[in-house]
Amino acid sequence: MLEMIRQMLNATVGQIVPAAWQAQTVEVMLIVMQITIILTPLMLCVAYMVYAERKVIGSIQGRIGPNRVGAFGYRLAGLGQPIADALKLILKEIIIPTGSNKFLFVIAPILSMAPAVAAWAVIPFAADTVLADINAGLLYVLALTSLAVYGVIIAGWASNSKYAFLGAMRSAAQIVAYEIAMGFALVGVVVAAGSLNLGQIINAQSGSLLHWYWLPLLPFFVVYFISGVAETNRAPFDVAEGESEIVAGFHVEYSGMAFSLFFLAEYANIILISVLSAVLFLGGWLSPFEGVLPKSAFTLPVIGSVLGGGIHWLLLKTSLFIFVFLWLRATFPRYRYDQIMRLGWKVFIPITLVWLVVIATLAKLQITPWFN
Amino acid sequence: MFEQIIFYSFGTMLLLSALMVISVRNPVYAALFLVLAFFSTSAIWLLLRAEFLAIVLVLVYVGAVMVLFLFVVMMLDINLARLRAGFMRYLPAGALVALVLAASMVLVVGGEGFNEIRESGLAERGPAYSNTAELGEALFTAYLYPLEIAGAILLVAIIAAIALTQRAKRETKAQNPDAQVAVRRQDRVRLVKMSSERDSE
Numbered sequence: 001m002l003e004m005i006r007q008m009l010n011a012t013v014g015q016i017v018p019a020a021w022q023a024q025t026v027e028v029m030l031i032v033m034q035i036t037i038i039l040t041p042l043m044l045c046v047a048y049m050v051y052a053e054r055k056v057i058g059s060i061q062g063r064i065g066p067n068r069v070g071a072f073g074y075r076l077a078g079l080g081q082p083i084a085d086a087l088k089l090i091l092k093e094i095i096i097p098t099g100s101n102k103f104l105f106v107i108a109p110i111l112s113m114a115p116a117v118a119a120w121a122v123i124p125f126a127a128d129t130v131l132a133d134i135n136a137g138l139l140y141v142l143a144l145t146s147l148a149v150y151g152v153i154i155a156g157w158a159s160n161s162k163y164a165f166l167g168a169m170r171s172a173a174q175i176v177a178y179e180i181a182m183g184f185a186l187v188g189v190v191v192a193a194g195s196l197n198l199g200q201i202i203n204a205q206s207g208s209l210l211h212w213y214w215l216p217l218l219p220f221f222v223v224y225f226i227s228g229v230a231e232t233n234r235a236p237f238d239v240a241e242g243e244s245e246i247v248a249g250f251h252v253e254y255s256g257m258a259f260s261l262f263f264l265a266e267y268a269n270i271i272l273i274s275v276l277s278a279v280l281f282l283g284g285w286l287s288p289f290e291g292v293l294p295k296s297a298f299t300l301p302v303i304g305s306v307l308g309g310g311i312h313w314l315l316l317k318t319s320l321f322i323f324v325f326l327w328l329r330a331t332f333p334r335y336r337y338d339q340i341m342r343l344g345w346k347v348f349i350p351i352t353l354v355w356l357v358v359i360a361t362l363a364k365l366q367i368t369p370w371f372n
Numbered sequence: 373m374f375e376q377i378i379f380y381s382f383g384t385m386l387l388l389s390a391l392m393v394i395s396v397r398n399p400v401y402a403a404l405f406l407v408l409a410f411f412s413t414s415a416i417w418l419l420l421r422a423e424f425l426a427i428v429l430v431l432v433y434v435g436a437v438m439v440l441f442l443f444v445v446m447m448l449d450i451n452l453a454r455l456r457a458g459f460m461r462y463l464p465a466g467a468l469v470a471l472v473l474a475a476s477m478v479l480v481v482g483g484e485g486f487n488e489i490r491e492s493g494l495a496e497r498g499p500a501y502s503n504t505a506e507l508g509e510a511l512f513t514a515y516l517y518p519l520e521i522a523g524a525i526l527l528v529a530i531i532a533a534i535a536l537t538q539r540a541k542r543e544t545k546a547q548n549p550d551a552q553v554a555v556r557r558q559d560r561v562r563l564v565k566m567s568s569e570r571d572s573e
Contacts, residue, residue, distance in 0.1 A: 024374050104404075135502045139427045146435025150407070153439065157400060157446050165446075172443050176436060196504055342549065 006030060034131050038120050046267040047082035053326050054081075060330040092256035097160060100253065104158035109254070109261035112151020116268040119144040123275055124199040126285045126311045137198040138186055141276060145182075145231060148269060149175040152233075152240065152250045155262070159253040167249025170337065171233055171240030177344035178230040184352035185224040188217055188359050189280050192370065202284035208291025212283040216362065216370045219355040221281040223348045225321070228273035230344065232266060234325060236332035237340055274321030278314055285314040379419055386412035399445045403438060410434050421497070424504040 009026045017025045051066065055078075058065030066078035096105055122137040124130040134140060149172055156168020190196055192213055193204040205212045214221045230237040241249040251262045278284060287309040289297070298308040306312070335343070363371045389408040396402050410433050417426035480486075497503075511519050 020373065134423060136423045136427050136504055139424070139431065139504075143427050143431035143435060146431060149435075149439055153442055153446070154404075157442075169443070169447070172439055176439055179436065196502075338546065339549075 002030070005033070031131070035121075038131060039117060042117070042120065042268065042271065043264070045271060046264050047086060049267050049271065049322065050085070050263075051079070051082045052322075053329070056323065056326045057330045060327070086260070089260040090257055094254075094256040094258045097253050099160040101158040101160070104154050105253075106258070108151050108155035108158055109258045109265070110151075111154060112148055112265040113261050113268070115144040115147040116265045116272060119272055122198055123272075123279065124202060124284060125314060127309065128199070129311070130199060133197070133199060136196045138190060138196045138201070138280075141198075142183060142186060145269070145272070146175075146179050148231070148265070151262070151265065155254070156250040159250075161253050163246040163248075163252050164250050166246045167240045167252070171250060174233070174237065174240065174340060174344070175231055177341060178227040178348070181223050181344060181348035181352055182227040182231065184349065184356060185217075185220040185227065186280070188220040188352065188356050189213060191356070191359050191363055192217060194363075198279055198284075202279060202286060205283045206286055206290065209283075209288045211291070211370060212281065212286070213370075214281045217281060217355075217359065219351050220359075221277070223352055224280070225273075225277050225324075227344075227348065228277065229325065229328060230340070232269045232273060234266075234270065235329040236335050238334060239337050239340065270322060270325050271318065274318045274325065275314070277321050278317035282317045283313075284317075285309050285311055287313055375419060379416065382412045382415045382419075386416065400442065403442050403445050406441075407434050407438050410438070422503060424507055 006026060009029055010022065013025050013029070014022055055065040066081040067075060069078055069080040069084045070076035071080050096102055119141050121132045122130065122134060122140050124133075152171045152175075153168045156164045156166075156171075159165070189201060193201040195201060195204065233240045239245075239249075241251075243249075246252075251259055254262060287298075287307060289307045290309065293307060298304045300307075365371075386409055389405045389412065392405040393402050393409060396405060410429060414426040414429045414434075417423075417429065
């Protein structure tokens, strides 16, 4: 498929661009195409995740949720709601407060959006289906997720508002604290898999459901997911927004599309954390039936490809984590700030440090079935 | 050609942003320009196929150190006029430091270790070559003792920094989570049985 498009592009580009530039131009065009293929569904998912969130939380709280906006005179259970919301936000005016730092005020939403989508470059969607198959993939993801905090800090500072600034300060301290626990959890994954490449980490988990890293790395799995919730500033760790204390935190002065960029970034980050949890601890695109069903089952015409590994399993596992995000928001009250810090520094980091020693020992002794 | 364009654009960006770090008036801008400088450096390292170093530079310096820098710079009300007043007075000392740094860089880059690279260029390796593994192996075999000593020094620095903040007697109030968790219903609620009384006459 990719080769076919490359040849077609080569033929057409060769007539327009000088020969010395042809290879690079085709390469850049291919990458842009692949980015579009990844990001368009992602943005749609983000829009409909907002809808899913309102429906799920409504259902948990015994309400119906959005059910009015449909299309062409049909209600369609409110499926038109995200489109209507997006249109409304696009048409609204972006108000820049007086005394704010105009340049930074405008650039902050972009800074929070860019890392959230750039990290998708190294996510393996299925065997050998990845935009950038780089050796240090996990480090790249960790570096990019640690950049998300800049959007928040700069937005809070540039707004020239005390509520926004308080939100930014809270968020910065929180993200820096949980990044350490998150990093240690990922170090555990690297020790277990012996590679920083996400595709190889998935391959190292193959075997059966019990070979996936959720079992041997259970403490890391729990710590990673909870730190992920804290990194994305989601409930119960959403003190950066804290609507009851500081109105809406760092984005209180934003309106229209600038506000919705923060919103999109938050949900893109949630999906990213969910995908990463699925890739690192639930075997990514590996099928749960592997090792349970006989090998011949996977060679059946249609059923075999459904039962076998593929992108659908990754999507299913990701959806599971996204649902947990929504579930947490609907059921837990907000953490107190000192408790958040205590959990990050005094509970998670010691847990990960201890389990790192355990995992290193297990890997050194090559304990089967995980390390061999 | 393609690589050179990328190198020169990031190189220009690096020099310009480094210049802005020391010349711009607003300290928050200075910190943000430093972030940009780190990014440009990281891009140049990526051009050299040093992906581990490039990503770790972003992860450690941009993701953690500069966040704390920004945090402090935003919180403090820095008086710029006073900072600028001493410029001429400190110029000789600054120039001396700059000279020493430049001289040592010339000695290192012009020295023996870089001869091979200057003559034959960087060795090309395939995409399967992981310089992360190579670096780790070198650090934990040939350079194990220097690594451990550096780690111990950093640990001492961490402990010293924490000890400095704990020196004064702690006067802020804080909850004791263990005591909070251990609380039972009987500690807080006392049920009193009373006979009902008549309404007021």
